[in-house]
Amino acid sequence: xxxxxxxxxxxxxxxxxxxxxxxxxxxxxxxxxxxxxxxxxxxxxxxxxxxxxxxxxxxxxxxxxxxxxxxxxxxxxxxxxxxxxxxxxxxxxxxxxxxxxxxxxxxxxxxxxxxxxxxxxxxxxxxxxxxxxxxxxxxxxxxxxxxxxxxxxxxxxxxxxxxxxxxxxxxxxxxxxxxxxxxxxxxxxxxxxxxxxxxxxxxxxxxxxxxxxxxxxxxxxxxxxxxxxxxxxxxxxxxxxxxxxxxxxxxxxxxxxxxxxxxxxxxxxxxxxxxxxxxxxxxxxxxxxxxxxxxxxxxxxxxxxxxxxxxxxxxxxxxxxxxxxxx
Numbered sequence: 001x002x003x004x005x006x007x008x009x010x011x012x013x014x015x016x017x018x019x020x021x022x023x024x025x026x027x028x029x030x031x032x033x034x035x036x037x038x039x040x041x042x043x044x045x046x047x048x049x050x051x052x053x054x055x056x057x058x059x060x061x062x063x064x065x066x067x068x069x070x071x072x073x074x075x076x077x078x079x080x081x082x083x084x085x086x087x088x089x090x091x092x093x094x095x096x097x098x099x100x101x102x103x104x105x106x107x108x109x110x111x112x113x114x115x116x117x118x119x120x121x122x123x124x125x126x127x128x129x130x131x132x133x134x135x136x137x138x139x140x141x142x143x144x145x146x147x148x149x150x151x152x153x154x155x156x157x158x159x160x161x162x163x164x165x166x167x168x169x170x171x172x173x174x175x176x177x178x179x180x181x182x183x184x185x186x187x188x189x190x191x192x193x194x195x196x197x198x199x200x201x202x203x204x205x206x207x208x209x210x211x212x213x214x215x216x217x218x219x220x221x222x223x224x225x226x227x228x229x230x231x232x233x234x235x236x237x238x239x240x241x242x243x244x245x246x247x248x249x250x251x252x253x254x255x256x257x258x259x260x261x262x263x264x265x266x267x268x269x270x271x272x273x274x275x276x277x278x279x280x281x282x283x284x285x286x287x288x289x290x291x292x293x294x295x296x297x298x299x300x301x302x303x304x305x306x307x308x309x310x311x312x313x314x315x316x317x318x319x320x321x322x323x324x325x326x327x
Contacts, residue, residue, distance in 0.1 A: 001027075001038045010045040016082075016144045018116055025118055028135045043135060046142040052084070053257055054137055056166030058152045058188075063174045064198045065151055066105040067240035073106070075246050076147055077114040084140035085109070085117045086133055087151040116145065134165045134277055163191045164276050167266065168253055170194045173215070175207035189215075190222055193233050193256060196249055200237035212237045227265040232256055290325060299324055 001009075012020035028039040059065050066087070073083045085106070109115050120133060133150060140148045152162050163169045171192040189195075195215045200208035215235040222233075234252055238245035260266040290296055303317040312320075 003041070006038060006041050006045060010042055010142075013042075013046060013139060013143050021116065021139060021143045022118070024139050025120075025136045028132045028139070029120065039135065043138060046139070048138065048141075050141045050144060052137075052141045052145050052148045053253070054148050054150065054165065054167045055253065056150045056152065056162035056169045057172060058162060058169070059172030059198075060174065063172050064240050065172055068172055068196070068198055068238065069149055069151060070106040070109040071240045071243055072246055072250070073109045073115055073149065074112065075243065075250065077109075077112050081114070081146040082144060083109075083112075083115045084143075084145040084148045085115065085151065086136050086140070086148065087117065087119050088133060116140070116143075137165060164273050167257060167260070167269065168193045170196060170253075172196050172198050173211065174199055175204050175211045189218060192219075193228070194249065194252055195219070195233065195235040196245075197235065197237045198240055200245060201239040201242050205237075208237045227260055227269065229256065229259045293325075296321065296325065 009020055009024060013024050024042060027035055027042065030036070030039070057065060057069065069085055069087075073085060076083050087106075106117055110117050118136065120136065137148050137150065150162055150166060169191050171188060171194070173195060175197055195212075197208045197212045197215065200212075212235050219233050219235060225233075232252075236245055236249055236252065238249055257266070260269070299321055303312065303320065306312045307314055307317050
């Protein structure tokens with residue numbers, strides 16, 4: 001792509017051209033070396049003047065993340081806010097393929113002119129966050145979106161990755177029995193800025209209310225974080241079906257975001273995240289170069305069957321590879 005084409009694409013993205021934004025995200029998701037260079041030039045041309053509220057959203061399978069995002073997104077667009085949804089779909093570990101069905105699941109939101117939905121394959125990335133999701137967020141900000149929702153595949157310790165690209169991290173949980181609290185890892189609880197117990201409607205309402213009280217009690221036992229005002233992290237009940245509780249959840253998100261802006265935590269978090277992703281890019285780049293080295297590939301091909309047969313331990317074999325790299 002010529003420099004003039006990059007400049008033209010950047011201008012169209014700034015104007016909020018949805019097709020140009022889709023093209024730009026396709027470019028940054030490409031693994032081709034020439035496309036990576038073009039993506040870097042595009043991001044540099046766009047700059048980082050515009051900032052959206054980045055909301056990371058995770059939750060257990062079946063909790064209703066897509067339903068929640070659609071109802072929540074429609075509530076925001078009804079307030080004339082532009083909403084981008086980056087929904088990371090799980091890729092197959094065998095074929096690398098992905099269903100990418102979020103536009104089907106969010107049919108009403110996908111038709112809203114103020115919304116933009118981009119399914120993205122996780123490409124087996126740890127935590128279900130596509131490696132280039134962070135850059136896609138930057139593109140959506142440059143396109144003038146007010147809120148960017150980042151939906152991840154599931155819940156796990158590796159969800160720290162979405163926290164490293166979000167201003168707020170929201171954990172969506174379903175109402176269940178008392179044992180449900182035991183199944184939520186402490187690390188996830190410590191990262192969450194807001195816990196939303198979904199499906200708080202109909203027969204499940206009493207269960208949701210009890211679950212909310214349990215989670216609220218658990219949050220009070222955690223160490224208070226410097227980046228939180230009084231009352232946060234907080235647990236609330238919501239219903240993606242009826243919309244109940246969504247206004248309160250949005251109010252809580254806005255209050256927390258504004259408090260962090262006024263007290264300097266917003267800027268510090270963004271600076272720390274930028275440093276984190278700089279270091280991550282270096283690590284990924286170094287690893288890619290090492291793995292592309294023919295001598296390393298040959299040495300690994302020689303050691304792999306020996307490791308499989310138990311002739312040499314995985315750690316010992318890895319040390320042999322690292323020793324060869326150092327020499």
